[in-house]
Amino acid sequence: MVESFHEFVVHRSAALSRTAYLLTGDHQLAEDLVQTALARTYRHWRRVRDGNPEAYVRRVMYHQQVSWWRRRRLVERLEAEPTERVDADHSDATTLRLTLTAALRQLTPRQRAVIVLRYYEDLTEAQVAEVLGCSVGTVKRHGHDGLRRLRSVAPELVEVAAQRSIQ
Incomplete structure (x- = not known):
């Protein structure tokens, strides 16, 4: 065992x-x-x-x-903006990561869990419902509300996703 x-x-x-x-x-x-x-x-x-x-x-x-x-x-912690460094230019990836992290923190725990399991872990709605112990309808509702919230708090993420889907 x-x-x-x-x-x-x-x-x-x-x-x-x-x-x-x-x-x-x-x-x-x-x-x-x-x-x-x-x-x-x-x-x-x-x-x-x-x-x-x-x-x-x-x-x-x-x-x-x-x-x-x-x-x-x-209460949510406010963190200072990262200082810019001149030596290496990873700013786009870093900015995207920080933006995504900050946006995820603005979701409710259930919305965040659904978004992470659905889009990061690539689980189906039924699998997410099983993991969270709720109905598929609840997963759909939290997913919809979470994506809507992400679009409103971080519209730049929508632009990045659109650019990546074109490429």
Whole structure:
């Protein structure tokens, strides 16, 4: 049992960490989220391992993140704009990444989870509904509302997406 769980952790930790970062917007919180989710998954590993353990871990991560969010009710942190550097010009990619991160932080936790699972993890609406433990209609509603919010807070992302679809 321990070996199969260890193998799962070794193979899927990177993907789970990326998802956790997108859910939390903070590297340290993402690490805590993955660790908590894996610890909870380990307790039920015998039951989970033969099904879809990654979906189970993602569901635990989502529920844990919502639980933390409800408990803390933190005011969003405002971060200073990054200083411009002259030596290397990665500004377009960096600006896009920062814009996307800031825009995702302005979504509700459920909207953010749906957008991350749907478009970053490339899951179907049915798979997202299974991971989040809700109906497909709820996934559609949160996805629609989240995309509408992203378009309003970061219209430059729409332009970038349009340019990439042309190429």
